[in-house]
Amino acid sequence: MSRDVQCQLCPKRCVIPPGMAGDCRVRMNLDGKLTAVTYGHPVAVHVDPMEKKPLFHFLPGSPVFSVATTGCNLHCTHCQNWEISQAAPHEVPAYDLPPDEVVRLAQAKGCEAIAYTYTEPIVFYEYTYDTSAAARAAGLRNVLVTAGYINPGPFRRLCKVTDAAIIDLKAMSDAHYRQTCGATLAPVLDTLRIAVEEGVWVEVLNLIIPTLNDDPRLIEALVRFVREELGPQVPLHFTGFHPDYQLRNLPPTPTETLLRARQVGLEAGLEQVFVGNRRGGAAESSWCPGCGALLIERVGFRVLQRRLRVGEDGAGSCPDCGRAIAGVWA
Amino acid sequence: MSAGPAGPLPLRRRDFLLLLLALPLLPLGERPGPRLRIIPLDVDAIGEATLAG
Numbered sequence: 065m066s067r068d069v070q071c072q073l074c075p076k077r078c079v080i081p082p083g084m085a086g087d088c089r090v091r092m093n094l095d096g097k098l099t100a101v102t103y104g105h106p107v108a109v110h111v112d113p114m115e116k117k118p119l120f121h122f123l124p125g126s127p128v129f130s131v132a133t134t135g136c137n138l139h140c141t142h143c144q145n146w147e148i149s150q151a152a153p154h155e156v157p158a159y160d161l162p163p164d165e166v167v168r169l170a171q172a173k174g175c176e177a178i179a180y181t182y183t184e185p186i187v188f189y190e191y192t193y194d195t196s197a198a199a200r201a202a203g204l205r206n207v208l209v210t211a212g213y214i215n216p217g218p219f220r221r222l223c224k225v226t227d228a229a230i231i232d233l234k235a236m237s238d239a240h241y242r243q244t245c246g247a248t249l250a251p252v253l254d255t256l257r258i259a260v261e262e263g264v265w266v267e268v269l270n271l272i273i274p275t276l277n278d279d280p281r282l283i284e285a286l287v288r289f290v291r292e293e294l295g296p297q298v299p300l301h302f303t304g305f306h307p308d309y310q311l312r313n314l315p316p317t318p319t320e321t322l323l324r325a326r327q328v329g330l331e332a333g334l335e336q337v338f339v340g341n342r343r344g345g346a347a348e349s350s351w352c353p354g355c356g357a358l359l360i361e362r363v364g365f366r367v368l369q370r371r372l373r374v375g376e377d378g379a380g381s382c383p384d385c386g387r388a389i390a391g392v393w394a
Numbered sequence: 395m396s397a398g399p400a401g402p403l404p405l406r407r408r409d410f411l412l413l414l415l416a417l418p419l420l421p422l423g424e425r426p427g428p429r430l431r432i433i434p435l436d437v438d439a440i441g442e443a444t445l446a447g
Contacts, residue, residue, distance in 0.1 A: 094427050101427045110434060110443035117447060144446035154428035159435040169437065179445045305410060375418045 069093045070240060074137045074191055074214050075251040084379040087246075089152045090135030099251045101192045105158035106166075107148050108182050111173050115365040117209050118255060118340055120350060121299050121391030122228040122265050123177060123362055125367035128207060129170035132182035133158070133191065139246040140234070142273060142311040147365035149183040150309075165194035167202050177227070181209035189218060196225035205392075208264075212255035213247050217253055223262035228392060230301075231256055235277035236285035253289065260294050265392045269340075271317050272317050272325060273305040283325045287332045296333050297390035302326055303340035323347060335390070354387035 067082045071091050078086035081092040090102050109129045114123055134156050142150055148156055153242040161169075170178050178199050185192040185208055187240075196206040204265040205227040212231045213223075233256065234241060238249040259266045268290055272278050283302075290300050304317035322339040326347050329337035339347035350360040350372070359382060361369035372393065373383045380389040 092427055099427065105430055105432065108443060108445060109440055111440055111443070112442050116442075132445075148445075152428065153430055157431045157433040160432050160436065169440070172437075182443065182445045336416070342408065 066095070066231075067096045069096065069391075070096045070217060071098055073218050074186060075248065075368050076137060077192045078292075084229075085152070086137075088135045088184070089150075090133065090187045093325055098146060098250065100186050100188055101134075102135060102153050104160065104162045104164040105153070105292065106133050106161055106191075107156045107158045109161065109169075110134040112179070113173060113365040114207075115178070115362060115367065117179055117181060117207060117230050118301055118303075118338070119157055119207065119219050119228055119265075119267055120271065120301075120338060120360070120362070121389075122207070122334065123205070123392060123394075124175065124370065125174065127178045128177045129166070129175040130179040131161070131179050131359055133188040134183060136184040136211075137187050137213050137247070141244055141309060142271075142305060142307075142316070143309050145182050145224060146309040146349055161178075161200045163191065163238070166195050167198045167204060169201070170204060170260075171202065175204070175387070177205040177207050179207040180208055185210055185211075186212075186214045188220070189214075193225060196222070200225050211245075211247070211261075212252040214251070214255055216254060219258055220262060221276065223259060226259075228247055228265040228267075229259050230269055231259065232269045232271070232354075233286060233289075235273065235282050235335075236289060240277050244273075250290050253293075254265040255293060256289075266294065266298055267301060268294070269301045269303060270325075271303050271341075272321055273304055273311070274314050274317055274321070278317070278321055280324075280328070283328050284332075285379040287329045290329075291333055292340050292384060296335050297334040298334075298335055299338065300329050304342045306341070307386070317342075319344065324389070350389075352382040352385060352387055352389065354382060355385040356386040357382055359383075359389060382393070383391050 085092045134151045180192045191279045208229040241247045326337045337351040348362045359372045376391045378394040380393045
């Protein structure tokens with residue numbers, strides 16, 4: 065009888081022989097049992113500004129306790145954190161930090177939320193889930209920073225303990241996913257739809273890489289998807305590529321490309337479109353889609369000014385025209 | 395006429411002993427999980443990441 069196990073977590077559905085790991089290098093077949101071997105062992109533990117995730121309409125200006133283990137189920141040639149995302153668990157020194165300890169440290173550091181980030185929280189699913197549940201019980205919120213390559217069943221379950229997600233939509237092109245990331249497009253679109261449906265606060269990120277996914281038709285298709293299938297209130301971040309990992313032959317994304325993409329988004333009716341990884345001036349701040357008033361002024365990851373009015377019920381509105389502004393503000 | 399052996403080499407006593415010694419090193423059963431390198435976390439040093447995301 066075969067002692068192989070099949071992982072059902074992500075669309076790759078790896079069939080894993082005894083003693084071996086799946087494509088993510090984290091989920092192993094140990095004695096016939098599928099085991100996420102990095103459980104409780106993050107390799108990165110930090111306190112970041114929420115804007116760094118980047119989440120702009122979720123508890124703006126607050127610190128977020130951020131953890132990651134090794135591993136990823138995508139293999140993007142331009143990965144900025146490849147030293148840990150593409151490493152095997154034994155290759156990077158790790159900490160011993162069970163879920164309850166993560167929550168305790170987050171509270172000790174004055175954080176209202178915990179982010180599962182830097183690599184891919186989906187591959188350390190059980191750690192993400194258990195920590196999220198413990199955080200919820202302690203009154204903290206949970207943030208996923210993910211590429212969204214997960215099957216619907218486990219993702220819906222994770223959504224029950226997730227408050228916000230920044231989901232990386234790499235391009236509206238299956239070929240781009242296959243050639244640049246070792247994945248496919250359709251499951252990511254499903255993840256985005258499910259997250260919104262499940263009531264998770266969602267922001268979408270699109271890293272624009274010169275010549276690979278900067279075709280205006282791809283940008284227009286992405287904007288259309290966000291507006292029509294997720295809603296015009298979902299913030300969209302266009303961020304700049306810089307040469308890294310296996311993709312050092314391409315130049316950084318020109319700021320003009322990012323600003324042009326933002327303009328496409330705004331003209332299509334998206335309410336909040338931002339530029340990131342570059343100094344974007346006004347494109348880094350939140351503006352009222354009704355009257356154009358400044359709501360939250362940012363430079364980089366820093367909030368400089370907050371004019372947004374937040375009611376006792378936590379709802380946000382423009383201080384000038386009173387228009388409701390979507391987000392999680394308190 | 396060839397001076398070499400006509401058939402397989404006979405298993406000598408030394409080879410047999412070496413094989414016995416090597417047996418525990420052979421991946422015959424289940425392999426254990428990876429041995430993680432656990433290091434202490436300096437809680438006071440936790441700060442903003444230089445990592446993306």
